[in-house]
Amino acid sequence: MGLTALAPISWGTTYAVTTEFLPADRPLFTGLVRALPAGLVLLAVARKLPHGVWWWKAAVLGALNIGAFFPLLFLSAYRLPGGMAAVVGSVGPLFVAGLAAVLLAERPTVRTLLTGLAAALGVSLVVLKAAGALDVIGVTAAVAATASMSAGTVLTKRWGRPDGVGPLALTGWQLTAGGLLIAPVALLVEGEPPALDGRAVGGYLYLALANTAVAYWLWFRGIGRLAATQVTFLGPLSPLTAAVVGWAALGEALGPVQLAGMALAFGATVVGQLGPRTTVRTRVRTTVRKRAGRSSAVARGHGTPRSEAEAIASRRPV
Numbered sequence: 001m002g003l004t005a006l007a008p009i010s011w012g013t014t015y016a017v018t019t020e021f022l023p024a025d026r027p028l029f030t031g032l033v034r035a036l037p038a039g040l041v042l043l044a045v046a047r048k049l050p051h052g053v054w055w056w057k058a059a060v061l062g063a064l065n066i067g068a069f070f071p072l073l074f075l076s077a078y079r080l081p082g083g084m085a086a087v088v089g090s091v092g093p094l095f096v097a098g099l100a101a102v103l104l105a106e107r108p109t110v111r112t113l114l115t116g117l118a119a120a121l122g123v124s125l126v127v128l129k130a131a132g133a134l135d136v137i138g139v140t141a142a143v144a145a146t147a148s149m150s151a152g153t154v155l156t157k158r159w160g161r162p163d164g165v166g167p168l169a170l171t172g173w174q175l176t177a178g179g180l181l182i183a184p185v186a187l188l189v190e191g192e193p194p195a196l197d198g199r200a201v202g203g204y205l206y207l208a209l210a211n212t213a214v215a216y217w218l219w220f221r222g223i224g225r226l227a228a229t230q231v232t233f234l235g236p237l238s239p240l241t242a243a244v245v246g247w248a249a250l251g252e253a254l255g256p257v258q259l260a261g262m263a264l265a266f267g268a269t270v271v272g273q274l275g276p277r278t279t280v281r282t283r284v285r286t287t288v289r290k291r292a293g294r295s296s297a298v299a300r301g302h303g304t305p306r307s308e309a310e311a312i313a314s315r316r317p318v
Contacts, residue, residue: 004222005234007215012241014211015086016249018077021203023194027078028186031070033204036179038213042172050173054162058173061159064152065216066178071185072145079138086239088142090123090265091116093272095150096232103158104228111271112229119236119268125261126243150232156220157228167221175216233272236265 022030043049050058076085093116100106161170196204223231240262246252254262 003218004226004231005237007219007222008234008236008238009241010211010215012238013245014207014238015077015242016245017203017206017211018074020250021199023196023200025078026190026194027074028071028182028190029193030074030204030207031066032179032182032186034207034212035066035070035175035182037208038216039172039175039177039179041209042168042213042217043176046166046169046172048165048169051162054165054173057159058170059177061152061156062174062177063181064148064155065174067181068148068178069145069152070178071182072141072148076138076142076145079135080142085138085142085145086127086242087120087124088139089146090120090236090239092146092150092235093119093229093232095147096153096228099150099154100157100228103154106228108229115233115268115271119233119265119272122261122263122265122268123236123239126258126265127239153223153232154228156223157231161224167224168217171213171217171220174220175212230273233269236269240265 018030073085073089076088094113097106097108097112097116101108156170161167194200219231222234243252243254243258243262247254
């Protein structure tokens with residue numbers, strides 16, 4: 001869990017890097033430069049390509065987690081005031097809980113739903129500021145980005161990985177597929193790439209390598225080891241990190257309301273990592289069933305289960 005948490009913490013720096021280092025109003029180009037170079041680097045390191053059904057599965061996951069998510073995320077960040085994009089993104093645990101119930105048979109509990117609402121409320125207290133009318137395009141993009149990433153997280157958990165393929169290769173497949181999806185759209189909508197100065201080049205290098213290649217590898221690695229809801233409840237760490245970076249590096253104020261929101265959102269993140277209450281009870285029932293099955297095997301094998309008797313016989317000298 002600790003390594004997985006580094007991913008949203010890294011993503012929390014995206015807001016500051018975007019506003020301070022990158023050219024304005026280029027969400028598609030920014031998504032492309034963030035995804036495709038990182039994907040190609042990971043492919044070169046992993047040296048594994050998809051095979052069979054994983055060609056289309058990697059394309060679907062790449063579209064949901066990267067190809068659609070990145071442009072929508074940057075579009076909402078450019079158009080929405082006062083951290084509203086982060087607030088909409090903080091409802092991701094509720095999206096994942098609903099999708100996990102359908103696709104993973106993970107029934108959402110009352111605690112999960114209340115914790116998700118608490119996380120969204122905490123993030124709202126941290127990042128919302130007084131602002132004018134909300135931009136309809138920005139709000140729509142933020143909701144679509146959250147839904148896309150949530151669906152990608154659940155499908156990544158459902159499909160797992162093919163035999164012999166690690167999270168590094170799976171991450172490279174998705175980043176490359178997502179980057180290739182963004183490329184023609186960026187060219188048609190935004191035209192030629194903008195001129196980049198040294199600050200912009202440094203910002204894009206950071207986003208592509210640390211913020212994307214490493215962070216998404218940790219994220220997809222965590223999806224393979226944790227429940228889908230546990231992973232997504234780490235998401236609020238991103239806007240919390242953004243608030244801390246804004247305070248430390250950009251001189252933004254953190255008042256009592258923001259601090260209370262940070263405590264609430266962080267508490268929801270911790271609670272979201274707890275296993276379901278039925279876990280211990282389920283383990284007891286499983287142990288009882290295993291012991292009952294073993295007793296039946298002993299009875300059938302006259303004191304030794306058949307598999308163990310055969311193993312002993314195979315080791316007996318002739």
